[in-house]
Amino acid sequence: MRRRKNKFLTESTDDPIALVANLFDVSMVFAVALMVALVTRFNMTEILTQEDFTMVKNPGKENMEIITKKGKEINRYKQNQTKGKSNKKGKRVGTAYELESGEIIYVPE
Structure with missing residues (x-):
């Protein structure tokens, strides 16, 4: 009766670079999976579309x-920290x- 030999148990590689290449491949797959998980978790799929x-x-x-x-331009606006603390006065x-269609109409006084 012939036994099948396991290729990985009998073959010894003396090349340490082969192991490093495999680790690099595994880390790249992990990084891509992590990015996809974060984008879907935080519902940020809109950033990847053209809309x-x-x-x-x-x-x-x-x-x-x-x-x-x-388009391709992304702007971030943060709230002003001096909200409610301004000494400036104004008038209306x-x-x-806002109409039922979603349009906003401005009527000056």
Whole structure:
């Protein structure tokens, strides 16, 4: 009766670079899997598409941030830290109305 020989148990490699190449491949697969997991976990798939979008992070809080994407340009706007502390005075100049269609109309006073 013939026994099958396991190729990995009988063959000895003296080349240490072969092991490093395998580790590099494994680390690349792990890095790509981690990036895909993070993008799907935080619902950031919009960044990878060609569509324009606006996203608000932490709405109503002190660290609120607005992220907009138009074409390939991504802008980040952070909330002003002097909110409510300004000594500037102003006056009301008009009113904005939102229609059922989603359009916003500005009516000056």
